[in-house]
Amino acid sequence: MQQLQLLDYVIFFVYFIIVAVYGYWIYNRKKASSESTKDFFLAEGSLTWWAIGASLIASNISAEQFIGMSGNGFTMGLAISTYEWMAAATLIVVAVFFMPIYLKNKIWTMPQFLTQRYNKQVSLIMAIFWLGLYIMVNLTSILYLGALAVSGISGLNFWFCMWALAAFAIIITIGGMKVIGYTDVIQVFFLIIGGLATSYLALNLVAGDAGITVGGMMDGFKQMKANHDDHFHMIFKEGNQFYSQLPGLTVLFGGMWIVNLNYWGCNQYITQRALGADLPTARKGLLFAAALKLLMPALVVIPGIAAYALYSKGMFVNELTENGEIVADKAYPVLLSLLPMGLKGLSFAALTAAVVASLAGKANSISTIFTLDIFKEYFGKNKSEEQLVRIGRIVIVISMLLAIVVSPYMGIDKKGGFQFIQEMTGLVSPGVFAAFIMGFFWKRTNSAGALFAIVGGFILALGMHNNWLPGADWSQIPFLDRMGWVFLICVVVMFILGFLLPDEKKGLEIDVSMFKVDTTFAVGAAIVLLIIVMLYTNFW
Numbered sequence: 001m002q003q004l005q006l007l008d009y010v011i012f013f014v015y016f017i018i019v020a021v022y023g024y025w026i027y028n029r030k031k032a033s034s035e036s037t038k039d040f041f042l043a044e045g046s047l048t049w050w051a052i053g054a055s056l057i058a059s060n061i062s063a064e065q066f067i068g069m070s071g072n073g074f075t076m077g078l079a080i081s082t083y084e085w086m087a088a089a090t091l092i093v094v095a096v097f098f099m100p101i102y103l104k105n106k107i108w109t110m111p112q113f114l115t116q117r118y119n120k121q122v123s124l125i126m127a128i129f130w131l132g133l134y135i136m137v138n139l140t141s142i143l144y145l146g147a148l149a150v151s152g153i154s155g156l157n158f159w160f161c162m163w164a165l166a167a168f169a170i171i172i173t174i175g176g177m178k179v180i181g182y183t184d185v186i187q188v189f190f191l192i193i194g195g196l197a198t199s200y201l202a203l204n205l206v207a208g209d210a211g212i213t214v215g216g217m218m219d220g221f222k223q224m225k226a227n228h229d230d231h232f233h234m235i236f237k238e239g240n241q242f243y244s245q246l247p248g249l250t251v252l253f254g255g256m257w258i259v260n261l262n263y264w265g266c267n268q269y270i271t272q273r274a275l276g277a278d279l280p281t282a283r284k285g286l287l288f289a290a291a292l293k294l295l296m297p298a299l300v301v302i303p304g305i306a307a308y309a310l311y312s313k314g315m316f317v318n319e320l321t322e323n324g325e326i327v328a329d330k331a332y333p334v335l336l337s338l339l340p341m342g343l344k345g346l347s348f349a350a351l352t353a354a355v356v357a358s359l360a361g362k363a364n365s366i367s368t369i370f371t372l373d374i375f376k377e378y379f380g381k382n383k384s385e386e387q388l389v390r391i392g393r394i395v396i397v398i399s400m401l402l403a404i405v406v407s408p409y410m411g412i413d414k415k416g417g418f419q420f421i422q423e424m425t426g427l428v429s430p431g432v433f434a435a436f437i438m439g440f441f442w443k444r445t446n447s448a449g450a451l452f453a454i455v456g457g458f459i460l461a462l463g464m465h466n467n468w469l470p471g472a473d474w475s476q477i478p479f480l481d482r483m484g485w486v487f488l489i490c491v492v493v494m495f496i497l498g499f500l501l502p503d504e505k506k507g508l509e510i511d512v513s514m515f516k517v518d519t520t521f522a523v524g525a526a527i528v529l530l531i532i533v534m535l536y537t538n539f540w
Contacts, residue, residue, distance in 0.1 A: 004154050008345030015349035016168075019186050019356075023172055047277055052285025054188040055273045056091075057292045059361030061191060062354045064421050065300045067145045071328035072419070073304025074311075076242040077231025078539055081297035082251040083259075083422075085532050088293040090260035092525045095286035098265040100514035101440055103279050110268045111373035117439040117506055118447040120377070126435075126454055127373045129428055130268060134366050137424045139359065139403035140410050145329070146355035152333035153348055162407070165352070166400045169359035173367070174393045186353075188292070194350020195299030197343050202306035202335055221302075224309045231305050234539045245419065247478035252536070255480030258487050259422065262429035266436040268365045283517065287524050294531055300332075307331035359400070366399045367392040423479050427465060430483045431457020434490035442498065443507035449494035457490045 004012075047055070072080035107113045110130070114123040147162035154161070203220030225232055235251070236243045250256060264270055274282035308331070310316060319334045320326050336347050371392040380388065410420075431453040438445040438453075464474040464482045474482060517525070 004344060004348060005341045007342045008348060011342060011345030012349045012352070015190055015353065019353075020171070022186060047273065047281075047285070049277075049281045049284035050288060051185055052273050052277060052282065053288025053292065054185040055357075055361070056270060056285065056289040057296075058185075058188045058191065058353070058357035059270070059273070060087075060358070061296060061300070062142045062146070062358030064141055064145060065296065066195075066351050066354055067149050067329050067332055068419070068421070069300045070304035070307070070332040071330075072245075073231075073301035074308045074328040074331040076236075076245070077228070077233065077305055077308075078297065078301060079234050079236060079242065079246050079251075081301050082234060082246060082256060084293050084296040084301075085535055086251065086256050087260050087264060088290040088528055089532055090257070090264050091286045091290035091293065092528060093261065094265040094271075095283040095290075095521070095525075096515055096517060098271075098440075099274060099282050099286065100279055101508060101510060102271065102275060103282065104510070104514055105508050108272075108275055109368055109372055110266060110271065111369060113439075114435070114450070115373075117445075117508060118435075118450045118504075122435070122447055122450045122454065123373065124378075125451070126432065127369050129432075129454065129458070130369055131366060133425065133428055134362055134369075135399050135403055136406065136410070137421060138362050139366075139399060140407035141421050142355060142358050142362065143400075143403050144407040144410070146351075146359075148329075149333045149351055150348075150355070152330070153336050153344075153351070162404055165355055165359065166404055168352075169356045169363060170397055170400055172356065173360040173363045173396045188353075188357075190346070190353040191350045191357075192292075192295070192299065194347040194353075195303075198332075198336060198339065198347045198350075199298055199302045199306070201339055201343065202303045202310075205338060206306050206309045220306070220309075224305055228305065228309055228312070231308065232539055234536055244476075244478045245480075247481055250478065250480045250484070255478075255483040255487075258430055258433050258483050259426065259480070261437070262433040263425075266432055268369055272365060272368060273361075280518065283521050287521060287528070290528050291524070294528065294535075303335055304328075304331050307335045310335075363396045363399055367395045370395045423465070426479055426483050427461040428458055430461060430486035431455075431490050434487055434494060438491065438494050440508065440510075442495075443505075444498035444503055445494055446498055446501050446504045446506075448501055449497040452493050452497065453490040456493070457486050460489060461486045 069080055069083070101107075102113070105113075105116065107116065111123040111127040114126050143162055143166060146165050147158055150156070150161040150165065151158040200217055203218075203224075204216040205220070206223055207216040207220035235248055236246050237248060247254075274285055277285065307316065307320075311320060311331075316331075316334050319337075320328075320330050322330075332351075336344060336351075339347055371388055375391055376383065376388055380391070383391070434453040434457060435450040439450065460469070461482065463469040464477070464486070465479070467473065467475040477485075
């Protein structure tokens, strides 16, 4: 495997300088306001729609996509793209229904929503859940997979790569959400250009076209489609070896909606990018992110399928095999090793941009929840804005250090990075989503119901995950279907408690007119949804 050469390092260094200098300029341009908590954590009124959309994608796309999802592309094929394409539809739902509720009720953080809608006990428990999930699952997996990929491509020591990625992310994060939002625009540029370059060249390699041409790329795709048709179906039938991960129509009408609506609509890490904007700007940003989401499989899944096609021709056998078993998560790094000098550096920069942007966004969310919803509320009511921002910066560093220490012990490498994150997040998301969606739209939903959904839902999901519960062999039920069952149980119990207990009269301010959209958004959303229908129809 060829490793990075001088030109590759030069390109990567240019990327690093551009991001660092631009971030420093953004930070200094409004340095005075950076000591305000709303500006530091939310970039209130500062992010444009394109910055919001770019930041959403940069924070979402990370090592678990480039490494984990590409690995899934290698094994199961295009079907894993359902996480991306269904996310595009979900972003439109969030823009139309969720965002106006948050902004109308002046919600700045997700625990604040729970305090306002339910009570402080529910909010505190959920804040602790989120901090644990963000640090122990998200930060650790992003760091671990990112360092694994960067080390494999560059030849640098694994631990050095992990510390370097963490340090780069900290530098960006301590500048606040404004710096993260605007530097994410650059990150997304490198991410898309580098990702497309990798896919373009991978398809040419499949075609055996040494000239690297558009014709070769199209021929490579046709060859993959013809020779590996099993890798180009979006809906698996029962009996398929990957049915447990993507169980048939569940990806269109079941648990996949819980995954996406919780992630994109009830997740501090994501929603805070739009919470500092007005409604039209927030909606445009979410629509822009939805459009970019349609493109993601071309960047992260197609290279995995191309690696499988090349492996089927006898390539990468030694590189992808470890102790006699195929390690699919190595597919993307191995593929990058074949890129020509210069483009390898660009793709390396794209991968690094994805990792760093996600780390920065996640660390900012951890800092926001701890500082505003725990520290300020219970320990620092008399602290000044400057002191709270300082606490936020300290939390960023501590959370990153903690993630570095625990990441090797989380078993991320055993399931595959992307699957690990989905299953661990799935223990929390059904109950959380139930608490949010019922809190939005049913006024009798009470604190007892929300507490059951968040804590009881987690216990139920954990019991199913470990097959502790009677009544079925839960280990044989796909985790997306288990999420659906947990969600339905939580909703039923919340309805029962809502009727049995006194009305707390804590409904949100909601007006039907809030959900009206302008013509531009309606047309854009219709185009995105039409493309999704066409993609599923073509690759059913």
